[in-house]
Amino acid sequence: xxxxxxxxxxxxxxxxxxxxxNCTYSNSASQSFFWYRQDCRKEPKLLMSVYSSGNEDGRxxxxxxxxSQYISLLIRDSxxxxxxxxxxxxxxxxxxxxxxxxxxxxxxxx
Amino acid sequence: NAGVTQTPKxxxxxxxxxxxxxxxxxxxxxxxxxxxxxxxxxxxLIYYSVGAGITDKGEVPNGYNVSRSTTExxxxxxxxxxxxQTSVYFCASSPWTGDGANVLxxxxxxxxxxx
Numbered sequence: 487x488x489x490x491x492x493x494x495x496x497x498x499x500x501x502x503x504x505x506x507x508n509c510t511y512s513n514s515a516s517q518s519f520f521w522y523r524q525d526c527r528k529e530p531k532l533l534m535s536v537y538s539s540g541n542e543d544g545r546x547x548x549x550x551x552x553x554s555q556y557i558s559l560l561i562r563d564s565x566x567x568x569x570x571x572x573x574x575x576x577x578x579x580x581x582x583x584x585x586x587x588x589x590x591x592x593x594x595x596x
Numbered sequence: 597n598a599g600v601t602q603t604p605k606x607x608x609x610x611x612x613x614x615x616x617x618x619x620x621x622x623x624x625x626x627x628x629x630x631x632x633x634x635x636x637x638x639x640x641l642i643y644y645s646v647g648a649g650i651t652d653k654g655e656v657p658n659g660y661n662v663s664r665s666t667t668e669x670x671x672x673x674x675x676x677x678x679x680x681q682t683s684v685y686f687c688a689s690s691p692w693t694g695d696g697a698n699v700l701x702x703x704x705x706x707x708x709x710x711x
Contacts, residue, residue, distance in 0.1 A: 489655075492638075518697045529686055529702035530639070573638060577698055582627060582646055583654065584690075584698060588638035 489513060492574050492587035500595050503564050507590050509557040509574030518577035519550055521559045523570045524589065530573055533559075561592075569594045598622050602687050602703035609677045609710045617672040617706050619687030626692040628670040629700065630654075630662065632683040639686060645670055646692075677710045684708075 492509045499505045511519075519536035534541065536548040536557055547560040557576075561568055574587035603618045621628065626647050631639035631654075641654030645664040659681060661673045670689075674681060685706045690698035 517695070520699070522700075529705055530700075531702070532699050535697060535699070575700075581652060582698060583641065583644065583652070584629060584700065585641060585655070586631070586639040 489578070489585045490574055490576050490587040493590050495571075495589070495591035496593055497590065498593045498595055499564055501564060501566060504560065504562050505564055505592065506561075507559045507572055507574070507592075509559075509587055511555050511557070511574075511576045513576070513578050514552075514555060515579060516555075516576050517579040519548075519557050520575040520577075521546075521548055521557075522573040522575055522586075524573055525570050530586075533572070564592075564594050566594050566596060568592060600687055600689055600701050600703035602685075602706050604706060605704065606707045607709070609674075609708065611677060611679065611710060613677050614673065614675050615677065615708075617674070617685055617687070617708070619670045619672065619703060620668050621670075621689040621701070622668065623689060623691070623701065624667060625689035625701070626667070627690045627698055628664065629688045629690075630660075630670070630672045631686045631688065632656065632681075633686060633705075634683050642672065642685075674708075679710050682708060682710045 521533040522530040523533045524530040540549040571589040573589045629644040630642040643662040687703045688700040
């Protein structure tokens with residue numbers, strides 16, 4: 487099993503719709519989780535950290551389910567500018583090894 | 597602040613040549629990471645360092661070497677370049693937080709082609 491696995495893409499979603507991404511991780515001892523956003527041919531940038539209680543930042547909501555080793559990202563009222571690749575990231579913590587999922591590409595359609 | 601600076605931005609190498617990708621950060625971050633990203637794929641960890649003098653292998657270390665003689669610099673060396681090493685290389689750094697909540701700051705990337 488890969489250390490971090492994400493939904494395959496691409497997701498083609500009409501503007502204004504809600505879209506959800508899922509991610510699973512293999513190491514139950516992992517403590518820190520993140521979603522990064524990557525625009526075409528650019529470096530990844532932090533979108534949001536994922537906390538145990540779940541957290542929200544405007545139209546974005548991240549949730550963590552430790553029992554199922556599962557992380558999610560929900561984007562509400564999607565905008566054209568949300569088109570990007572979304573990367574699930576896990577800090578394995580045993581040695582601060584930070585592992586990325588393959589990413590899920592999102593296309594918002596006008 | 598310059599943040600994380602990578603050089604060169606682009607490079608073409610012939611098979612069997614060697615080169616070093618440079619990475620420098622001016623944020624006094626303890627942790628530094630090298631990733632590679634192949635087309636349409638996520639980032640794969642090559643090597644990382646939790647402080648000067650300490651380096652560890654990531655997911656795909658074969659064919660690469662690193663050193664961390666200072667906090668600021670983390671060069672990545674490719675020995676005997678192969679076409680399979682054609683990729684975009686990203687360097688990143690993060691501060692030590694003690695709880696694993698390391699947020700990465702990335703450089704702009706180095707695009708390497710091996711022919």
